[in-house]
Amino acid sequence: MNWASLDWEVLDRLRQTFLSEAKTAGPYWHTVTDLGCYNLTYGERIGWKWDAMLAELKRRNWTPPAGATVLDWGCGSGIAGRRVLEFFGPANFTRLLVHDHSELAMDFSEHVARRQFPALAVGRAEPLSFRAEGPIDVLVLSHVLNELDETARAELAGLCIRARAVLWVEPGTHEVSRALGGWREKMRAVGLNVVAPCPHQGACGVLAAGNGRHWCHFFAAPPANLLADSGWVKFGQRAGIDLRSLPYSFLVFDRRPGATPPGRSCILGEPRHYKGYAKIFNCDAGGVAELMLQKRDAPELFKQLKHGAGPGLRRWKHAAGRIAATDPV
Ligand SMILES: C[S@@+](CC[C@H](N)C(=O)[O-])C[C@H]1O[C@@H](n2cnc3c(N)ncnc32)[C@H](O)[C@@H]1O
Numbered sequence: 001m002n003w004a005s006l007d008w009e010v011l012d013r014l015r016q017t018f019l020s021e022a023k024t025a026g027p028y029w030h031t032v033t034d035l036g037c038y039n040l041t042y043g044e045r046i047g048w049k050w051d052a053m054l055a056e057l058k059r060r061n062w063t064p065p066a067g068a069t070v071l072d073w074g075c076g077s078g079i080a081g082r083r084v085l086e087f088f089g090p091a092n093f094t095r096l097l098v099h100d101h102s103e104l105a106m107d108f109s110e111h112v113a114r115r116q117f118p119a120l121a122v123g124r125a126e127p128l129s130f131r132a133e134g135p136i137d138v139l140v141l142s143h144v145l146n147e148l149d150e151t152a153r154a155e156l157a158g159l160c161i162r163a164r165a166v167l168w169v170e171p172g173t174h175e176v177s178r179a180l181g182g183w184r185e186k187m188r189a190v191g192l193n194v195v196a197p198c199p200h201q202g203a204c205g206v207l208a209a210g211n212g213r214h215w216c217h218f219f220a221a222p223p224a225n226l227l228a229d230s231g232w233v234k235f236g237q238r239a240g241i242d243l244r245s246l247p248y249s250f251l252v253f254d255r256r257p258g259a260t261p262p263g264r265s266c267i268l269g270e271p272r273h274y275k276g277y278a279k280i281f282n283c284d285a286g287g288v289a290e291l292m293l294q295k296r297d298a299p300e301l302f303k304q305l306k307h308g309a310g311p312g313l314r315r316w317k318h319a320a321g322r323i324a325a326t327d328p329v
Pocket residue numbers: 027028042043046073074075076077078079080099100101102105141142143144147148149152
């Protein structure tokens with residue numbers, strides 16, 4: 001599939017589905033072409049979010065358990081599982097399993113993954129092993145949350161209980177991000193530690209009373225020169241998407257201990273810049289709060305934040321809503 005062979009009407013129909021309640025009414029992939037068109041466009045954009053999230057995991061020195069099996073649940077075209085394998089190297093994994101309630105999606109994902117990783121065992125999660133009690137090494141979830149009914153959420157919760165690690169990326173919308181935050185609390189309750197983005201293991205500050213208008217999200221960088229590509233420009237116009245903005249939310253969990261060192265912070269969303277100061281929305285073990293950073297207090301950091309923040313860990317002291325001292329991490 002390429003821009004020349006792409007079926008734009010298929011993408012129009014998929015967009016209608018994603019925007020409506022139809023997405024929760026059962027499998028919506030009609031043909032393999034649907035998945036090919038999705039994979040080249042929506043799927044690739046999701047891939048850029050995974051790239052940003054995986055880069056952050058690398059900064060935090062996280063690696064998957066040795067020889068892990070990856071289960072990409074709600075795989076669609078399988079972009080998420082493939083991004084994970086590509087990032088850490090397929091030789092570091094034993095198997096890729098895909099699962100979706102659409103047979104077509106599993107066919108497509110298996111086929112593309114076998115072509116991309118010829119030396120890796122690739123298959124679909126068989127219903128028996130799938131419902132078994134054994135552990136799941138790395139559970140990969142991507143853009144599934146707003147399609148799940150109660151039964152599916154219960155199935156997913158059962159998988160999370162068995163997971164050694166969970167890598168989960170969702171859109172950066174207020175609604176989905178806060179729903180993901182609810183899953184963070186469930187995961188902590190079944191013994192999973194938060195690896196990222198949270199700089200602490202406590203309760204989520206965004207979900208605390210009084211913070212209903214906030215949400216935990218970040219922005220990934222789309223490839224440079226994207227707007228010079230006529231295929232992408234047409235896609236952005238037709239789908240009504242601003243290609244320059246790629247908001248996402250994510251959560252990564254692991255059962256292995258290895259908590260974030262204390263005293264770390266993380267910036268949610270993007271800093272807002274004014275003359276001589278910036279405002280950031282800060283998350284740390286004490287909760288979330290808007291903080292002001294004066295340019296004269298940390299000129300280098302101030303300059304750096306003009307290019308965006310990302311989910312990286314920071315270290316600073318703050319008092320009365322103002323960052324007092326910064327310390328690069
Ligand atoms: C928006 S697509 C995302 C696909 C892929 N994970 C990605 O990030 O590109 C959502 C996928 O979840 C699948 N899905 C929805 N409900 C499901 C369920 N109850 N069980 C398994 N898969 C489900 C859909 O068939 C679809 O492939």
